[in-house]
Amino acid sequence: MNELLLDLDQNLTAHIRLSLGALAIGIGISIPAAVFVAPHARLRYGVLSVVSVIQTIPALALLALMVPIFVALTGDGLGFWPALTALVLYSMLPIVRNTLTGLAGVDADVIEAARAMGMTPVQSMLRVRLPLAAPVILAGVRTAAVWTVGIATLATPVGQRCLGNFIFTGLQTQNWTSVLVGCAAAAALAIVLDTLLGGVELGLRRRRPPLLWACAAAIAVMFGVGLGGPYAKPAGPVSGPTLVVGAKTFTEQYILADVIGGVCEDAGYRVEGMESLGSAVVFEGLASGEIDVYVDYSGTIWANHMKRTDTADAQTVLDEVSRWVRETHGVVCLGSLGFENAYGMAMRRDRAEAVGATSIDDLRGEPVSIGGDYEFFERPEWDAIRSAYSLTPSETISYDSTFMYEAVATGQVDVISAFTSDGRIAAFDLVVLDDPRGVIPPYDAVLLVSADASQDEDLIEALRPLVGSIDVEMMREANLMVDRDEDKRSVAEAAAWLRERIATDGESGR
Amino acid sequence: MADPADQDHAGAAIELRGVTMRYVQDAPPAVDQFDLRVPPGELLVLLGESGCGKTTTLKMINRLIEPTSGTILVGGRDIAEADPVGLRRSIGYVFQGVGLFPHLTVGENVGVVPHLMRWERGRTRARTDELLELVGLDPATFRDRDPDELSGGQRQRVGIARALAATPKTMLMDEPLGALDPITRATLQDELRRIHDQCGLTSVMVTHDMTEALMMGDRIGVMKAGRIVGLGTPAELLADPGDPYVERLLATPRREVRRLEALEQGGGAR
Numbered sequence: 001m002n003e004l005l006l007d008l009d010q011n012l013t014a015h016i017r018l019s020l021g022a023l024a025i026g027i028g029i030s031i032p033a034a035v036f037v038a039p040h041a042r043l044r045y046g047v048l049s050v051v052s053v054i055q056t057i058p059a060l061a062l063l064a065l066m067v068p069i070f071v072a073l074t075g076d077g078l079g080f081w082p083a084l085t086a087l088v089l090y091s092m093l094p095i096v097r098n099t100l101t102g103l104a105g106v107d108a109d110v111i112e113a114a115r116a117m118g119m120t121p122v123q124s125m126l127r128v129r130l131p132l133a134a135p136v137i138l139a140g141v142r143t144a145a146v147w148t149v150g151i152a153t154l155a156t157p158v159g160q161r162c163l164g165n166f167i168f169t170g171l172q173t174q175n176w177t178s179v180l181v182g183c184a185a186a187a188a189l190a191i192v193l194d195t196l197l198g199g200v201e202l203g204l205r206r207r208r209p210p211l212l213w214a215c216a217a218a219i220a221v222m223f224g225v226g227l228g229g230p231y232a233k234p235a236g237p238v239s240g241p242t243l244v245v246g247a248k249t250f251t252e253q254y255i256l257a258d259v260i261g262g263v264c265e266d267a268g269y270r271v272e273g274m275e276s277l278g279s280a281v282v283f284e285g286l287a288s289g290e291i292d293v294y295v296d297y298s299g300t301i302w303a304n305h306m307k308r309t310d311t312a313d314a315q316t317v318l319d320e321v322s323r324w325v326r327e328t329h330g331v332v333c334l335g336s337l338g339f340e341n342a343y344g345m346a347m348r349r350d351r352a353e354a355v356g357a358t359s360i361d362d363l364r365g366e367p368v369s370i371g372g373d374y375e376f377f378e379r380p381e382w383d384a385i386r387s388a389y390s391l392t393p394s395e396t397i398s399y400d401s402t403f404m405y406e407a408v409a410t411g412q413v414d415v416i417s418a419f420t421s422d423g424r425i426a427a428f429d430l431v432v433l434d435d436p437r438g439v440i441p442p443y444d445a446v447l448l449v450s451a452d453a454s455q456d457e458d459l460i461e462a463l464r465p466l467v468g469s470i471d472v473e474m475m476r477e478a479n480l481m482v483d484r485d486e487d488k489r490s491v492a493e494a495a496a497w498l499r500e501r502i503a504t505d506g507e508s509g510r
Numbered sequence: 511m512a513d514p515a516d517q518d519h520a521g522a523a524i525e526l527r528g529v530t531m532r533y534v535q536d537a538p539p540a541v542d543q544f545d546l547r548v549p550p551g552e553l554l555v556l557l558g559e560s561g562c563g564k565t566t567t568l569k570m571i572n573r574l575i576e577p578t579s580g581t582i583l584v585g586g587r588d589i590a591e592a593d594p595v596g597l598r599r600s601i602g603y604v605f606q607g608v609g610l611f612p613h614l615t616v617g618e619n620v621g622v623v624p625h626l627m628r629w630e631r632g633r634t635r636a637r638t639d640e641l642l643e644l645v646g647l648d649p650a651t652f653r654d655r656d657p658d659e660l661s662g663g664q665r666q667r668v669g670i671a672r673a674l675a676a677t678p679k680t681m682l683m684d685e686p687l688g689a690l691d692p693i694t695r696a697t698l699q700d701e702l703r704r705i706h707d708q709c710g711l712t713s714v715m716v717t718h719d720m721t722e723a724l725m726m727g728d729r730i731g732v733m734k735a736g737r738i739v740g741l742g743t744p745a746e747l748l749a750d751p752g753d754p755y756v757e758r759l760l761a762t763p764r765r766e767v768r769r770l771e772a773l774e775q776g777g778g779a780r
Contacts, residue, residue: 107607109607111609112609113610115574116605116609117599117603117622117623118596118598118623119626128611
């Protein structure tokens with residue numbers, strides 16, 4: 001909890017900066033755009049269609065889409081600007097729509113009077129039409145504000161710190177306090193902002209300037225606090241080169257990022273974490289140099305980035321992946337950390353014994369139910385496994401990977417597509433079935449360094465000892481420390497434990 | 511009336527020469543080769559049924575509508591060459607819809623045109639109070655009210671005050687009393703006539719009510735299908751309607767008067 005509160009000011013101010021910034025720009029674009037197109041039926045229809053279509057794109061997808069677009073435009077695809085742009089686009093529909101509705105709702109007699117009194121079209125718009133439409137426009141702004149604050153929590157996977165950091169990390173490490181803190185803070189922010197905008201709206205409707213300005217000033221102060229920081233400060237020495245360590249959205253990634261961060265700090269680097277990134281986003285960030293180092297898995301690069309649908313032995317995959325990342329992105333693969341985090345078909349021990357299964361082959365023709373993570377049943381691995389072993393599952397169910405283990409432990413499903421380095425395999429006493437036909441591709445955890453960072457020999461020197469230093473038992477144990485419900489440890493504690501184990505193993509090995 | 515300038519200035523003459531307005535090509539024009547001269551200080555009523563072109567004629571005078579052809583002079587100057595915004599600020603305009611700005615107080619509504627013309631605050635305020643008094647609204651009571659707190663008659667009084675704010679010499683009125691109840695209407699007819707005289711305006715008023723035209727107009731122009739079919743003082747029209755359409759329009763007030771007289775003489779028989 002204390003660790004959470006430490007991050008709260010950073011995450012909250014970053015969230016305010018992002019969401020209020022997006023809202024301000026959204027208002028600045030949407031109202032003039034609506035005013036401009038209002039008299040032209042065809043343009044009006046066109047603009048409304050465009051902002052409506054944007055709105056139909058799922059928020060997470062829109063944010064993720066900004067990454068390749070920003071990489072193409074600016075070379076950098078992560079962090080504040082892509083997240084801000086997505087949120088601006090998202091905020092536009094309610095503001096544009098309400099501005100058009102508000103303007104259309106102004107009494108025609110009043111508009112005629114303005115013209116007959118000798119107002120220019122601009123005066124009529126600024127003095128009569130916009131003020132009369134203001135309450136409706138503000139209602140749209142309020143909708144946009146609540147949406148923007150809520151959706152800003154999804155900026156975490158594109159590398160922008162926000163209250164979503166609590167939610168994403170908490171969900172993946174089953175730290176429900178963290179999830180609650182993130183949700184509660186976002187909700188509170190949305191409520192406060194909506195209430196203040198409601199005050200502005202009321203001040204306008206009732207023509208009470210003091211209320212209007214008091215609420216507007218409070219919003220400005222809020223934004224000011226957001227802009228004022230505190231900004232994330234890199235950990236480690238006060239000076240020295242800064243390294244960005246990336247991590248995807250699961251426990252093992254958080255722990256490994258912490259381990260790498262610690263190693264680099266010891267070597268005199270300032271370290272900045274960029275965590276809970278989408279799998280495609282993190283590689284994109286490494287390729288563009290925004291992230292200096294992170295851990296990926298050979299099979300992921302092989303299948304997702306190299307688009308290979310065949311499989312090969314671990315060494316071949318590792319070699320080809322290393323060559324491919326260097327040739328296409330200048331990225332250096334330092335080697336395997338020493339363990340694999342592959343898909344493994346896992347069953348509860350008693351259930352496996354009941355059907356007499358020790359390998360996937362033994363499931364041939366068995367009417368078992370199979371659970372997988374969200375993407376498993378869409379992946380080539382599943383097609384390969386199913387056809388190689390002629391599986392005829394009674395049903396297949398997708399779970400959040402966090403809940404998949406509980407599902408098999410409680411007997412909701414017979415088999416799950418477990419991750420082989422997950423500590424819950426041991427904790428729930430699951431049996432990982434053999435893959436005698438070798439259809440599941442190898443997923444060696446590999447240490448990737450960006451093209452720029454790989455020029456730094458000191459860094460490579462500092463990181464190299466990590467290669468081959470973590471076996472799967474160690475990784476499982478560290479993962480379990482965070483994932484278990486009893487005697488739960490923080491990511492930092494698990495990382496510290498893992499580093500100690502690496503050190504002692506290294507000495508005894510020597 | 512505190513501002514003596516208002517008494518002094520003579521209304522500007524309005525002249526329409528061969529004015530035609532065609533909304534749709536090949537269709538009959540809304541206003542057809544229209545000629546009319548309104549001398550300074552006159553209150554001319556344009557009378558006709560809806561669709562006769564009377565409102566179109568009125569709105570061409572302050573360029574809310576641009577004529578297809580013809581020339582319109584206000585105060586001897588061709589308005590086609592005037593800046594339409596400046597022209598409109600110099601011509602008072604009152605219409606049935608009133609169109610008070612609901613987000614402004616009564617006082618702010620009256621002060622709209624002075625504000626647009628960048629009068630200093632004190633002058634605008636004095637003018638506003640003076641005009642509210644002119645239209646029979648106590649400034650202290652009404653100045654800071656919202657339009658939606660007023661009755662229909664009060665609203666139109668504010669509308670009239672607003673039209674007069676920048677001391678126009680010319681006033682255009684499009685069925686200004688059309689939406690009011692008969693008693694309010696009768697009162698305001700008298701007051702509008704008084705204000706027209708007091709301010710020395712040249713006014714053109716549009717109505718479809720012959721009785722109102724007879725009560726208020728110095729002259730009445732009867733319009734039909736975009737043309738004048740009868741023009742004269744109320745007395746002249748009554749004496750010699752000239753056109754059967756004018757005769758028909760006069761039939762209603764005549765019948766009303768006869769009936770009233772009969773009732774007053776204790777008769778009651780038809």
